[in-house]
Amino acid sequence: MEYRFPKACFVNTNHLIEQIHHLRSELIEIEEEYDKSEMSLDSCALAIEVLDLLHSCETTLRILELDFCIDIDDMFDHVVAKNKARGYYKEG
Numbered sequence: 001m002e003y004r005f006p007k008a009c010f011v012n013t014n015h016l017i018e019q020i021h022h023l024r025s026e027l028i029e030i031e032e033e034y035d036k037s038e039m040s041l042d043s044c045a046l047a048i049e050v051l052d053l054l055h056s057c058e059t060t061l062r063i064l065e066l067d068f069c070i071d072i073d074d075m076f077d078h079v080v081a082k083n084k085a086r087g088y089y090k091e092g
Helices: 016-040 043-068 072-085
Strands: none
Touching (some): 043 072
16 A cells, blocks of 8 residues: 555554544544634645544554554455445546
């Protein structure tokens, strides 16, 4: 898998459940930023929080690769195929 973010130190220290809890906290930060940005129209701050979540998701995937030997590329292809079958992607 090609990751967009550098490897975080948490890959080697967090257990999977800790990382899942961190994902939840990142989502809460997005919701809080949305509530603030809706009033101030600061969509850049919201984008930064979403990217923080994406970085945390990548960290979770790295933990799955390292600790559970999951082939993330195979899982990625599976998700794309599943979502294509559901009609989530427009052709062309």
